[in-house]
Amino acid sequence: MSNKFEEISKSIVPAAEENKSNIDENRSCWVCYASDEEDALATWVQPCRCRGTTKWVHQKCIQRWIDEKQKGDCYSKVPCPQCGTIYHIVFPEPGFLEMLINTGDNIMIRVSPFVTAGIVLGSLYWTAASYGAITVLQVMGKKEGVFFMETADPLTLLVGLPSIPLVLILSKLIHWEDYLLQFVRRQVRSLPALGYLMPSFRYFQPEEARPSAAELPQLIDPVSSTRILCSALILPTAASLCGRLLLESTASNVQRTLLGGLIFVGVKGALRVYYKQQCYIRHSLRRIIDFTPEQKNSQSVEEMIES
Structure with a gap:
């Protein structure tokens, strides 16, 4: 029995290797469906764990397909649509100037949200301070208001003026x-x-x-x-x-x-x-009134108009 199993195994293994070699020899691109015979000068690559008809793909075809998936972000990861393997993309080593510009861009990407938040908060602060100064002029009069702000402590003005609109808004919540x-x-x-x-x-x-009190709606x-x-x-x-x-x-x-x-x-x-x-x-x-036939007719007319 064991001898018969060994003979079957020996006959299957060469056949599988032969089929595999035939599949590799008859390569076809799963993007453009071209084979070796149609484009003999094309560069082939097997970028994932797929086997069979989706194993091979042209280098230029997979790059074009990855460009479509990345949508301009050349550093985003792209997986294989069949097996989910993340394609390993290798870039040439950048030059010194290119590396310097890339570092600056990365720093700006990380710092920009904080700078934007600071600009927005600063704009809100100076808007509130300007409104507070206008309020002081309205309440005290132009001459007295200007004299008060000129003689007041700067720290008092920096804290007090922006607090005026904040206090007014909080008072409306009472x-x-x-x-x-x-x-x-x-x-x-x-x-x-x-x-x-x-x-x-x-x-x-x-x-x-x-x-x-519990049943009364607010x-x-x-x-x-x-x-x-x-x-x-x-x-x-x-x-x-x-x-x-x-x-x-x-x-x-x-x-x-x-x-x-x-x-x-x-x-x-x-x-x-x-x-x-x-x-x-x-x-x-x-x-709540009783339902009448007149209401039914009016509702049917309204439904016909809406439809």
């Missing part, structure tokens, strides 16, 4: 109108006489229909970040205008601007409280 609305509701509930002075706040849901205030930014940065200008229009008799520019700002914020806050109370009433009085 929703003091909501706390005021809750306070007014509690006072009207405990003192019904106040309801005659503020009729809009006399509405309360019946006890059996009033949901609990009304979303549709205020975007850009609106918060604009309303915060426009506050000094609005305060200065209100002070000039309503408090002309006040001699001090600082007092006039501060009082004008308080009037502006107070009136705006009162309007917001009233608006939120009205939204609460409308939300509490909403009802």
Whole structure:
């Protein structure tokens, strides 16, 4: 039995070697499908673990194929689409000048994000400082503001001026109108006489229909970040205008601007409280109505229009 197996093995091995030599002799490029007979002067390469018809490829064809995959980044790694082997690409040794330029490019690639971040932060800082200086001139007046900034400590100006817009933006994140609305509701509930002075706040849901605090949905205030930014940065200008229009008799520019700002914020806050109370009433009085055939016909017409 063993002798028969040895005879079969001896007959298979030469046949396999012969087939392998035939495959190597009949090479064909898996990119352009050309063989040795069609392009006898071409340079061949076997760059991966593939065997059979995808073993051989022309040097110029694989380079062109790698260029298409790299898309301009000549140092990116490219794998074989069949076996996944990363092609080993060897470059000639660069000259001294080329190596120097390449080193400089690599340094710039690594440093550029930090430089860009520094430029952006620096631009934001000096923008905030400029806005702070304009705010000081609006609040104190031109002469007093210039005199204050000229005589103030430089460190105070470097820290204080950019802090002005930051403080204004952070102050807009405090929703003091909501706390005021809750306070007014509690006072009207405990003192019904106040309801005659503020009729809009006399509405309360019946006890059996009033949901609990956990069930009551929070009304979303549709205020975007850009609106918060604009309303915060426009506050000094609005305060200065209100002070000039309503408090002309006040001699001090600082007092006039501060009082004008308080009037502006107070009136705006009162309007917001009233608006939120009205939204609460409308939300509490909403009802779900019965479906009618007329609604069905109208919905079908709307669907036909949309389609």
